[in-house]
Amino acid sequence: GAGVSQTPSNKVTEKGKYVELRCDPISGHTALYWYRQSLGQGPEFLIYFQGTGAADDSGLPNDRFFAVRPEGSVSTLKIQRTERGDSAVYLCASSSGGGVTEAFFGQGTRLTVV
Protein backbone atom coordinates (compact mmCIF):
# COMPACT_ATOMS: atom_id res chain seq x y z
CA GLY A 1 0.00 0.00 0.00
CA ALA A 2 0.89 3.64 -0.18
CA GLY A 3 1.39 4.07 3.53
CA VAL A 4 1.29 2.30 6.86
CA SER A 5 -2.20 1.04 7.55
CA GLN A 6 -3.54 0.26 11.00
CA THR A 7 -6.80 -1.45 11.82
CA PRO A 8 -9.10 -0.90 13.49
CA SER A 9 -8.87 2.86 13.82
CA ASN A 10 -10.86 2.70 17.04
CA LYS A 11 -11.42 -0.14 19.46
CA VAL A 12 -13.51 -0.12 22.60
CA THR A 13 -13.21 -3.16 24.82
CA GLU A 14 -14.19 -4.19 28.31
CA LYS A 15 -11.68 -4.58 31.06
CA GLY A 16 -10.27 -8.08 31.10
CA LYS A 17 -10.87 -8.78 27.42
CA TYR A 18 -8.29 -9.70 24.79
CA VAL A 19 -7.59 -7.40 21.84
CA GLU A 20 -5.55 -7.56 18.64
CA LEU A 21 -4.31 -4.53 16.76
CA ARG A 22 -3.09 -4.91 13.20
CA CYS A 23 -0.40 -3.07 11.27
CA ASP A 24 0.26 -3.28 7.51
CA PRO A 25 3.63 -1.66 6.83
CA ILE A 26 4.80 -0.08 3.61
CA SER A 27 5.58 -2.80 1.11
CA GLY A 28 9.21 -3.83 1.24
CA HIS A 29 9.94 -2.24 4.60
CA THR A 30 11.85 -4.69 6.75
CA ALA A 31 11.75 -2.74 10.00
CA LEU A 32 8.53 -2.33 11.95
CA TYR A 33 7.93 -0.54 15.24
CA TRP A 34 5.08 -0.30 17.71
CA TYR A 35 4.64 2.73 19.95
CA ARG A 36 2.04 3.70 22.52
CA GLN A 37 0.90 7.29 22.96
CA SER A 38 -1.04 8.23 26.05
CA LEU A 39 -3.03 11.43 26.22
CA GLY A 40 -0.78 14.48 26.38
CA GLN A 41 2.40 12.45 25.99
CA GLY A 42 4.85 11.62 23.27
CA PRO A 43 4.90 8.16 21.75
CA GLU A 44 6.68 5.50 23.80
CA PHE A 45 8.54 2.65 22.15
CA LEU A 46 7.13 -0.82 22.64
CA ILE A 47 8.80 -3.24 20.23
CA TYR A 48 10.92 -3.37 17.09
CA PHE A 49 10.91 -6.07 14.42
CA GLN A 50 13.59 -6.62 11.83
CA GLY A 51 12.04 -9.07 9.42
CA THR A 52 10.14 -11.70 11.34
CA GLY A 53 12.04 -11.45 14.59
CA ALA A 54 11.55 -9.11 17.50
CA ALA A 55 14.95 -7.45 17.70
CA ASP A 56 14.07 -5.26 20.67
CA ASP A 57 11.04 -5.76 22.90
CA SER A 58 12.36 -3.77 25.82
CA GLY A 59 9.43 -1.36 25.75
CA LEU A 60 6.67 -3.90 26.31
CA PRO A 61 5.26 -2.96 29.73
CA ASN A 62 4.49 -6.47 30.97
CA ASP A 63 3.73 -10.00 29.81
CA ARG A 64 0.15 -9.11 28.88
CA PHE A 65 1.56 -7.48 25.77
CA PHE A 66 2.84 -9.53 22.86
CA ALA A 67 3.49 -8.86 19.18
CA VAL A 68 4.14 -11.03 16.16
CA ARG A 69 5.20 -10.59 12.58
CA PRO A 70 5.16 -14.14 11.21
CA GLU A 71 5.88 -13.43 7.55
CA GLY A 72 7.92 -10.28 7.90
CA SER A 73 5.20 -7.92 6.75
CA VAL A 74 1.93 -7.57 8.69
CA SER A 75 2.28 -7.34 12.45
CA THR A 76 -0.25 -7.88 15.21
CA LEU A 77 -0.01 -6.40 18.70
CA LYS A 78 -1.88 -8.54 21.19
CA ILE A 79 -3.01 -7.42 24.63
CA GLN A 80 -4.40 -9.92 27.11
CA ARG A 81 -6.57 -9.14 30.14
CA THR A 82 -6.85 -5.49 29.20
CA GLU A 83 -6.80 -2.88 31.91
CA ARG A 84 -8.11 0.68 31.87
CA GLY A 85 -4.51 1.92 31.94
CA ASP A 86 -3.97 0.31 28.55
CA SER A 87 -6.19 2.96 26.98
CA ALA A 88 -4.03 4.89 24.51
CA VAL A 89 -3.31 5.34 20.83
CA TYR A 90 -1.15 2.54 19.50
CA LEU A 91 1.07 3.65 16.64
CA CYS A 92 2.85 1.51 14.11
CA ALA A 93 5.77 2.66 11.98
CA SER A 94 7.90 1.05 9.32
CA SER A 95 11.19 1.84 7.68
CA SER A 96 13.29 0.47 4.88
CA GLY A 97 16.01 -0.99 7.04
CA GLY A 98 17.50 -1.47 10.43
CA GLY A 99 19.33 1.40 12.00
CA VAL A 100 18.31 5.01 11.76
CA THR A 101 16.33 5.81 8.66
CA GLU A 102 13.10 7.68 8.18
CA ALA A 103 10.21 5.88 9.81
CA PHE A 104 6.72 6.27 8.39
CA PHE A 105 3.85 6.19 10.84
CA GLY A 106 0.32 4.94 10.54
CA GLN A 107 -2.60 6.91 11.91
CA GLY A 108 -2.87 4.70 14.92
CA THR A 109 -5.47 2.63 16.71
CA ARG A 110 -7.24 4.34 19.57
CA LEU A 111 -7.88 1.72 22.25
CA THR A 112 -10.36 2.47 24.98
CA VAL A 113 -10.77 0.02 27.83
CA VAL A 114 -13.99 0.52 29.78
Added chain:
Amino acid sequence: AQSVTQPDIHITVSEGASLELRCNYSYGATPYLFWYVQSPGQGLQLLLKYFSGDTLVQGIKGFEAEFKRSQSSFNLRKPSVHWSDAAEYFCAVGASNTGKLIFGQGTTLQVKP
Protein backbone atom coordinates in the same frame (compact mmCIF):
# COMPACT_ATOMS: atom_id res chain seq x y z
CA ALA B 1 19.67 7.25 30.18
CA GLN B 2 18.48 8.50 26.83
CA SER B 3 15.85 11.19 27.02
CA VAL B 4 14.34 14.12 25.19
CA THR B 5 12.96 17.21 26.88
CA GLN B 6 10.65 19.72 25.30
CA PRO B 7 10.41 22.47 27.93
CA ASP B 8 7.37 24.19 26.44
CA ILE B 9 4.15 22.22 26.68
CA HIS B 10 2.06 24.88 24.95
CA ILE B 11 3.02 27.86 22.78
CA THR B 12 0.80 30.48 21.20
CA VAL B 13 2.06 32.72 18.39
CA SER B 14 0.37 35.14 16.05
CA GLU B 15 0.09 34.27 12.41
CA GLY B 16 3.09 35.69 10.56
CA ALA B 17 5.28 35.75 13.65
CA SER B 18 8.45 33.72 14.00
CA LEU B 19 8.53 30.47 15.93
CA GLU B 20 11.10 28.56 17.91
CA LEU B 21 10.34 25.26 19.64
CA ARG B 22 12.95 24.01 22.06
CA CYS B 23 14.33 20.51 22.33
CA ASN B 24 17.09 19.17 24.58
CA TYR B 25 18.34 15.62 24.46
CA SER B 26 20.46 13.28 26.49
CA TYR B 27 22.16 10.54 24.52
CA GLY B 28 25.45 8.78 25.04
CA ALA B 29 26.55 8.50 21.44
CA THR B 30 26.20 10.57 18.28
CA PRO B 31 22.55 11.61 18.25
CA TYR B 32 20.25 11.14 15.32
CA LEU B 33 17.60 13.82 15.76
CA PHE B 34 14.14 14.27 14.36
CA TRP B 35 11.20 16.63 14.47
CA TYR B 36 7.72 15.25 13.79
CA VAL B 37 4.39 17.04 13.53
CA GLN B 38 1.03 15.54 14.46
CA SER B 39 -2.18 17.23 13.42
CA PRO B 40 -5.49 16.22 15.00
CA GLY B 41 -6.58 12.84 13.68
CA GLN B 42 -3.42 12.50 11.62
CA GLY B 43 -0.38 10.33 11.91
CA LEU B 44 3.07 11.61 12.72
CA GLN B 45 4.77 13.33 9.79
CA LEU B 46 8.50 13.87 9.59
CA LEU B 47 9.47 17.54 9.32
CA LEU B 48 13.24 17.14 9.26
CA LYS B 49 16.13 15.08 10.54
CA TYR B 50 19.77 15.48 11.49
CA PHE B 51 22.23 12.64 11.08
CA SER B 52 25.55 14.38 10.47
CA GLY B 53 27.17 17.22 8.56
CA ASP B 54 25.77 20.71 8.39
CA THR B 55 24.25 21.54 11.75
CA LEU B 56 21.48 23.64 10.22
CA VAL B 57 18.97 21.40 8.50
CA GLN B 58 16.07 22.35 6.31
CA GLY B 59 12.79 20.53 6.33
CA ILE B 60 9.37 20.60 4.80
CA LYS B 61 6.81 23.39 5.18
CA GLY B 62 9.51 26.02 5.67
CA PHE B 63 10.86 24.60 8.94
CA GLU B 64 14.51 24.41 9.91
CA ALA B 65 16.39 23.17 12.95
CA GLU B 66 19.85 23.71 14.32
CA PHE B 67 21.88 21.05 16.09
CA LYS B 68 24.08 22.44 18.87
CA ARG B 69 26.18 19.72 20.42
CA SER B 70 27.55 21.98 23.17
CA GLN B 71 24.03 22.71 24.37
CA SER B 72 22.55 19.27 23.58
CA SER B 73 19.82 21.07 21.72
CA PHE B 74 17.96 20.72 18.45
CA ASN B 75 15.54 23.64 18.27
CA LEU B 76 12.96 23.95 15.54
CA ARG B 77 12.36 27.30 13.86
CA LYS B 78 10.11 28.90 11.29
CA PRO B 79 10.40 32.55 10.22
CA SER B 80 6.69 33.12 9.62
CA VAL B 81 3.97 30.88 11.03
CA HIS B 82 0.81 30.06 9.13
CA TRP B 83 -2.53 29.13 10.71
CA SER B 84 -2.15 25.63 9.25
CA ASP B 85 0.96 25.08 11.39
CA ALA B 86 -1.21 24.67 14.49
CA ALA B 87 -0.47 21.13 15.65
CA GLU B 88 1.53 19.04 18.12
CA TYR B 89 5.27 18.94 17.55
CA PHE B 90 7.54 16.18 18.77
CA CYS B 91 11.30 16.06 18.97
CA ALA B 92 12.91 12.63 18.97
CA VAL B 93 16.31 11.00 19.17
CA GLY B 94 16.97 7.76 17.29
CA ALA B 95 19.02 4.79 18.41
CA SER B 96 21.68 4.14 15.78
CA ASN B 97 21.53 0.36 15.90
CA THR B 98 17.79 -0.22 15.92
CA GLY B 99 16.24 2.99 14.72
CA LYS B 100 13.84 3.12 17.63
CA LEU B 101 12.83 6.63 18.56
CA ILE B 102 12.70 8.28 21.96
CA PHE B 103 10.22 11.14 21.89
CA GLY B 104 9.78 14.22 23.98
CA GLN B 105 6.36 14.89 25.44
CA GLY B 106 5.50 17.34 22.70
CA THR B 107 4.71 21.02 22.29
CA THR B 108 1.25 22.15 21.28
CA LEU B 109 1.36 25.10 18.92
CA GLN B 110 -1.63 27.42 18.73
CA VAL B 111 -1.70 30.12 16.05
CA LYS B 112 -3.69 33.30 16.64
CA PRO B 113 -5.19 35.07 13.63
